[in-house]
Structures are given as structure tokens and as C-alpha cells.
Amino acid sequence: MPLSVFHGIPPAALCLFLLPLVQPGPAGAGASSASVAGHPQAAKSAQARALDDWVGAVWRHEPRLADAPVREIAAWPEADLSAVVGEVSALAEFLARAQTRFARSGQLSTFNYRRRPWAVPEIAKLLGLSDAEAVQADVSRLVMRAVLLHTDAAILVDSHPDDARRPAGSGMHGALLVQDGQHIGSVDRGPHWHLARRLLALPALPASSDDLARRWYIAAAAYMHSQSLIADVQPHLSSGLTRFPGDPDLLFRRGAMLETMAAPHVQRAVDGFPAMWRLDGTPRSSIDSGGRVEVTKVARPGIADARTHVVEAEKHFRRALKAAPDLVEGRIRLGRVLALLGRHEEAAVELERALPAAHGPALEYYAALLLGGVHSRLGRVDEAREAYRRAAALYPRAQSPRLGLSSLAAGREAASSPLVEALAFPEDHPSRYDPWWDYYTGTGIEAEALLAAWRQAVVEEAPR
């Protein structure tokens, strides 16, 4: 379950949105085994080398390091990576069929590959599998190591857009760069999260790999939240919940993602999106070379209005709490979305319940601050003051509870007194830190720990 212990400086306020409806690249996603067999000689040799190189990178990569294997892979065009993953899928599928056929009839199978028949041991060797894995048709160790490689490519290389080794984007994973509610540019986010999900979706993966897969989904989502990567976390959590539909952690994180999509800094950026794309006022019927789509087709790239997201967030938080009633942060955020929906009485109930259970100063702060806001809306001035004072006691110079107290005051002196001492400190003074500033990235605060734990588990359960 996510914990939210907060410290540190306010975020850079950068978040990314998914560009709408971009056409797939010419190589397509997911080369089939038929296409593998049908390539011309020259292209097939290049593709053979690609698989060998990729497998080599998978097994050579050191977790958490931006080493040569991960940099090499990060420099590949998406079409090539996608073709390799398709090839791995085909080979894994063959191994599974061969294992089943052998188990039923004792017959050996071969696979037409690279213009000749390949036996199981050869394919296993090509993929770096052990003899036992070949017999069992178990590709989970390879897959987990590959997911680790692509995860590190996404985090360690793709996150640094100045890296000259990044390939020119195919436009499949475009995203808008937004800062402080304003569009400041666009970027190709790279294919690695997508490729990792494809690998984890291989039918040949045994159920024993489910736990590692689930933990990866959670850790990666936490990372994406911590970096405000909305463009990445949307498809990520959709995929995770398709595979693990009742998982309370994933449900909670999706609720938090929806809550973020309803936030002012996201909504303001999207409000400005049609204006950003308007060129000469003439609607465009196709995608031009700049990857821009006519405004009338998609006005809001993957982001709906705030209320729609908040309504969905409530559903996800409730499902998460049904599965895990002790999920305190889920209850706090449920309280917030209920308040956003104007259901302040219900919000107060959830926040009152969460407050005594909140572990750590940041969660307690959120519960108290939000409760102060709800009581204020309900006209319960004394209760609101008490809640705000509780929040202020946890972070004495945080501005939000003091602003709340100020807004409740009837006279100017009373309105001023909660503010003057605290807000006279420079904004970069550590004591000025307000956890409210991190509310929308807060579910990612454990990202480093979750990723480290997952990487360690891969090293232990999928050794080289």
C-alpha cells in the first residue's frame, strides 16, 4: 500500500499529456511470425542481428545503470524494437506449442525461422534460456530482464530529452509539455513503457510471473506520478487494470491519476489547447508533417472536463477501499473528490474516518487540511478552524491552512494574523514547505523505493 511521507522541495510543475490520434509508423506495431519468415535476405539479416543484439542487451544490462546496453537499446528506432518484441513473441509462442506437442505426443517440433528449420534447443540458446527453461517453455526470466531493460531505458535515457542518442520520434508516443498550465512544447515520449507492457502481455508467460508483473505496474505508475507523466500513466494503468482488475493499489493510483487530470493546472493547459493548434482557422482533414491534428477532430487530447474525471476518480477510490479498507490515502483522496463534487457531508465522514488512521505527518496534514476546507463549506466555522490549526501545527509555516484560517476571519486583523509571520519567510526557505504543493504528485513519493525493490526482485527471481 502506498505511503506518503513528504519532504523536499516543491516540484518543477511539469506534466505531460498524450497527443491525440497519431497514426502508427510504417513498420507497424508487432511484427508477426509470418512477416519474420517473409523478409528479403538483406532485411532479414539485419533483423536477425537486431534480435541477437537485443537479447545480448537484455542479459548484459545492469539494473539501475545507464550502461552501454540500455543506451544502445534506447537509440533504436521504435519500429525495430517493436519488430524484435514481435519476434520474441512468435518464438515464445512456438516454444509453448512445441512443449505442449511434445508433452502430448512426444513429437519434436521445428520452427521455420531465418530460412531454415530451428529446433527448440537452438531457439532457447538464441534467447539465452537455460535447458530447463527450454523444456518448460518458460520465457519469464528473459521477459522480466527485458522489462527491466526497457524500464531503465524509459527512466534513465528517455527522461533526458537532450540525450543526442535518442532516435527521431515516430510520433507514436507524442506528448505535450505543459508548465504552470501553459503549453511549452511537445516531445516524443519513446516506446519503452509500451514495449515493456507488450512483453508482460506475452501469452507464454506463466502465472508465476504475475506478482513481479503486478509490482512493476505499481512501481512504474508511482514513478510516472512522481514525474507528472500523465501521458504515460494513462495507458499504463489502463493496461495494469486490465490484467489485475481488482488490485486496490492500481485502482487507487488510477483514481489519483484521474484526480490529477481534473486539477486546475491540467485543465487550464487543455483549455488552451485548441488555440494552440489553430493555424489559419481552416480545419485540417489529415495529419500534417508536424503531427498536428485538425482542431475539430480532437479538442481535448485525452483529457475530459474536470467533473468527468472526478466522478471516475470516486469510483476507483471506492473500489480500492472496498478491496483494502485500510487504504488511508485512498480514503483521504475520496474525501477530496467528494468535496469537489459538492458532497461535503459525505466528504467530512470520509476525512473524519481517515484522520485518526493517517500515518505520518503528510497524510495527517492532508486529512486535516481537507477537513478544514469541507467544514468551511458546511459553515462549521469552529470545526474548520480546529482542523486548519491541526494542519498548521504539523507544518507551521505551510501557507494553505493559514490561508484557510484567514478566509474564515470576519475582520481584517483576524484575517491577517495567521499569515503575517509565516508568509514573511522567503518562499525557498525549507520551513515554508507546504505538502499541498505536492498533492498531485504525492502518490509517487515512494517511486524510488518501489522501483528499487522491484529491480532487486528481478535480480533475485530472474538472475542472469
Add this chain to the structure above:
Amino acid sequence: MRAIASLAFAGLAIAAPTADAQVFSSRVEAVRVDVLVTERGQVVRGLGAGDFELLDNGLPQHIDIVTFERLPLNVVLVLDMSGSVAGERLAHLRTAGMALLEQLAPDDEAALVTFSHAVTIAAPFARDRAALRQALHRAEGFGRTALVDASQVALALDAPGAGRSLVIVFSDGVDTASWLAPDQVLGTARRTDAVVYGVTMRGRSKAPFVADLTAATGGALIEIETTRDLHATFLRILDEFRQRYVVSYTPRGVAGAGWHRLDVRVKGRRSTVRARPGYVAAP
């Protein structure tokens, strides 16, 4: 309005030492309203008490005083220092702020509130311009925009003396980070006597908060094309504010506590009158 607020504070001081006690004076006190009168875009001067008609909750009131003299000002500059205000924009903002300070009279008080996601009282009310200039120089653009929160701070600042309160708010974007909701700050605005002028950038995606705030306080919203216009705009605001009348009256025949709708007119003239639409009287 300010008189009511002041006496309410006196009641608090006697009845309870804590700043947020809820004991208020029940005496009827004078209300002071800042009024701008224009005709065809030009400020109308030379009007007296007999030229004005004022209705409080629809009831005509006797106007005690109309002042056109230069009363001391309490000016709060509220400046957006979020990430988008950097480089040339920041330089323009500093220049405009400095120019405003230069135009203040010796007995005017000024304060500086800067905001990104963090709101800072960069300089409390003072007549010392040097401290304010230093604060303006120190301010740097970084982070998100807590415009609503910053406005609350500006309205809540306890101005010294009995001067007229002017708040000038500049933002080049929209609120992305505040804790308070706009309606809460508008409530604060209705309980103070400050007049808010807002300066925003034309063409940006807008929420109506600044427009609502200026309308609620009888101020004005000015949209500029570029931050180069800030210098002239700040000075124009100050000049216009100094040319407002201060109309004082003692409410009679109207309920004490709560919201009072105000209508201020000039008799016998086709003037445009800008004043706050009402005020909240303490019980």
C-alpha cells in the same frame, strides 16, 4: 466600511485577546465607499455631497462627506512571480513596480506580495521605499501560480492608519496552485474596503476570478498586450485611484448585519459611476 471594521476590531480587543474571537460591535458606524466618476472616458472632478445619490439596499441614504482630497494610500502590489515571468518579463515587472513606488507620496504606505505556488509577503506595509525596492529586486520567477491565494493575502493585510486601500494584482496566467477557492476570496473582498485593480495578459486562457474580484471591489480589470505596458498601466491605475471620490455615509433604515447592496449615482448627469456593488456589515 473601514469604520465598521475598525470598531469591530476594537470590540474584539476588549472582549477577547485572541485574533479570531467572534465578538463584534453592534454600533452603527459610517460606511466609506470609493467612487470613480467618468464621462466619455474622462474623470469628472469637482463634485460634492449634493451631487451624489446613494442607496443602501434600495433605501436612499444621507451622504455625510464626499472627499476628493488626497488621503493617504495603502497600496498592495501583488505580483506574479511564477515560472513564466522570467527574463525580459521580470525586468518589465520590476521596472513598473519601481516606477509605482516613485509616484507614492511620503505618507502613503505600500506592501509587496509576490506569488508563485508560494505566496510571500515580500515587504509588509511601510513608508520605507528602499525595503520595497530591495524586495522587488530579490523576487525571481519560479513555479506555479497561486493567484487566488495571493489575493487573499493582499486583502487580509492589515493596513496601518485610515488611508484608502488599493490592491494592484498582476498575473500573466491563470491560477494553477491555490488552496482557496475564488468564492472564498471574493467573500473576503466583500468584507474589506480595498479596491482591486487587476492587470492580466490579453489572449491567455482565462478564468473569471480577477474580473470578479475587481467588479466586487469597484476596481477595474486591465488587459495588456505585453509586459512592456506594465509601467504605464501601473501609473495609470495609481493616477485614476487618486481621482476617486470617497463617499461617506451612516446607514439608516437598513438592517445591520450581512450583505448590503449599494447603488451610487450622480444626480442629473449621464456619468459612469464605478463603485463596489455592496459590502458586508458585521453584526
